Amino acid sequence: MTCPASGPGDRAPGTAPARDRGTDRRPVPDFAAVRAEFGLPADGTVFPAAVLAEAERAAAGDGARDGPRVDATDVPLVTIDPPGSKDLDQAVGITRTPRGFTVHYAIADLGAVVEPGGALDAEVRRRGQTLYLPDGAVPLHPPVLSENAASLLPDGPRAAVLWRIDLDAEGAVRRTDVRRALVRSAARLDYAGVQAAVDAGSPHPAIAALAELGPLRRARAVARGAVELELPEQEVVRDGAGWTVRVRRRSPVEDWNAEISLLTGQVAAQMMLDAGVGLLRTLPAPDPEAVATLRATALELGLDWPAGASPAQVLAALPRPAGGADAADPRALAVRRAATTLLRGAAYAAFGAGTPPPADPATGGIGAPYAHVTAPLRRLVDRFGSEVCLALAAGRDVPAWLAEALPALPGLMSASDTLAARVDRACTDRTEAALLAGRVGEEFAGVVLRREPGEVFLADPPVLARCEGALEPGRTARVRLVEADPVTGRVRFALPN
Incomplete structure (x- = not known):
């Protein structure tokens, strides 16, 4: 069956013009309609003038809130992201030691460039997180920061929040440290390339131990009750001049890399709980x-x-x-x-200054306390989580501006998470309907x-x-x-x- 031809002037609102596919004229999903439905900017990279001006100054290093940094440019690190990514939040290095493993995890240091209370800070609080649509993202930060000055690109020394996590031979945490540092990423890698190198027995030296530590951490996750659904993941991708839906295949490398991010979030959460101040990602234990x-x-x-x-x-x-x-x-x-049904009720919990931590701080889906600290370019809360951990690791009190900001973050992030899920589902639904x-x-x-x-x-x-x-x-x-x-x-x- 074919759809009747229509021109730009007489098509129904919410659909883009049809395109030829042999004898089939299938409508193209209209993601502009999704943007309009959820009040998103037509061009996600457009920011208010005051925000852009502040971001440009921060990118140039003017007024950056920066202090002493450890020179860690000799630590072997690489980034692993989807092909073409420029907003690189994390760089990882994993080495085998006589007692087990050492993980170095460098995180983009947004806290050093976003001025609390400024125009940029207000805008990213309003946005909450980067929203990914098939035809372009609505970024959390202006690209001059997220894809350039604050990204961990492999083009020289970069400012970062550097975690060092020492583990024993079974993958259990022995010691943790976090501080501001200068780091150097040796390469921008993608999942398929890393997987091929691992399969060939020639992984990048910076992550030579990932194939050993990743499965150890995954086994520990299962043992503590972490629920991994592993349902087929739909994604909308280009199909010639249009769009289609496919199932995204996760490689073992992607799962192992995720375990390193989860590990970092767990040690961050434990630091916060030990100090009685912070912000956790929460999920009730399965009923x-x-x-x-x-x-x-x-x-x-x-x-x-x-x-x-x-x-x-x-x-x-x-x-x-x-x-x-x-x-x-x-x-x-x-x-x-x-x-x-086991993973319902996800939220955030801020505590400190008289507000106690959650009675059960363990995140049901992970089986342990967890805090977001590894994706500050793409998620608002991670910048604040990193700043809490940096203060605690240095033996300092959490700054007043940070303590004042924590109570509002759960509401901001919950609203942002809901919006992101609805936008993603709307894009997928429209693409499915257009295909059929x-x-x-x-x-x-x-x-x-x-x-x-x-x-x-x-x-x-x-x-x-x-x-x-x-x-x-x-x-x-x-x-x-x-x-x-x-x-x-x-x-x-x-x-x-």
């Missing part, structure tokens, strides 16, 4: 009733749940999806989807994820959508497309009659 329901679902689907096993252990043992819905046991996909427009009535193969509300995940294209009918989770099924609206992003399936 026993939710765990019991998940166990019943797994057993109903014929999956194994050994006596005494935790949800983390059961999920870690499931087949890992490498591609679309047909790339893993459909029962495993259904259980992973059901496990999302004109195919109403066709049947597709999919995996049933939930019974109520009904939900299926298709193999091709990889679409997640509502479905009507008497559904059996964990089963493959033929489903019929009954609605695909690129304007609203609404996609709906039903079991065939």
Whole structure:
């Protein structure tokens, strides 16, 4: 089935002009409509004049709030990010030692260039975090900082917050230190390249021990009850002149690198708890009733749940999806989807100056206390977390401006997280609907994820959508497309009659 041709003057609002794909004229998802819906700037790099002026001065080093720095330019470090990334928050170096491992983790030092109470500070508090849309980001900071002066690019000495974490041979933390430093990244690497080098037995010397430490830290995470869903991750990517949805494949290197970031957040959280001041990322421990329901679902689907096993252990043992819905046991996909009920209630908790830490500071999804400190270019709260840890490590009281700022941050970040999730889902929904427009009535193969509300995940294209009918989770099924609206992003399936 083809869509009728339309010109720019008569197309429905919320869709971009159609494009040719052979005989198929499929609408292009209109991300400008998403920006308008959520009040985002058409050009995300546009900032108020006063903010840009302040950022330019900071990039030039004028008025930077900087103090003594350790010269750590001899520490081997590299960045690992998606190809083409310029907003490089972290540089990592991991070495094997006689007693275990030493991790050096350099973090972009935004605290040294953002003046508290200034125009730039006010703007980034308003934005909360970088929002990523398929056709361009809405950055937290002006690019002169996030992609240049404050980014850990491999072009010479860079100011950073440098963590040193010593671990034993089993990956347990022995000692931690953090301070301002000058660092030098040796290379800007990407996940695919690092994975290929590891597979070939020739990793970059700066991260030669990552393939050993990463799995150790992951095993410790499972042992303490960290829940990793590992559901297929949808992403919107270019497809010729238009857009499509695909499943993003996570490499082992990406998981290992994430463990280093989680490690740093955990030691930062412990520093804050020991001092009685800071800001934690919180998530309640899984509710026993939710765990019991998940166990019943797994057993109903014929999956194994050994006596005494935790949800983390059961999920870690499931087949890992490498591609679309047909790339893993459909029962495993259904259980992973059901496990999302274990991860509800994420928030932030500020404490200090008479406000006690949370009664249960452990983050349910991680199984340990955790604080955001590793992505200050892209997330507001990390700058403040780093400043707390720097003060504590130096034996100083947290500055008054910082103590005054902490109570407002949970609300700012929660609102920003909600907006980011809604923007991401809106872009994906519109792309899914555009891919399927004109195919109403066709049947597709999919995996049933939930019974109520009904939900299926298709193999091709990889679409997640509502479905009507008497559904059996964990089963493959033929489903019929009954609605695909690129304007609203609404996609709906039903079991065939």
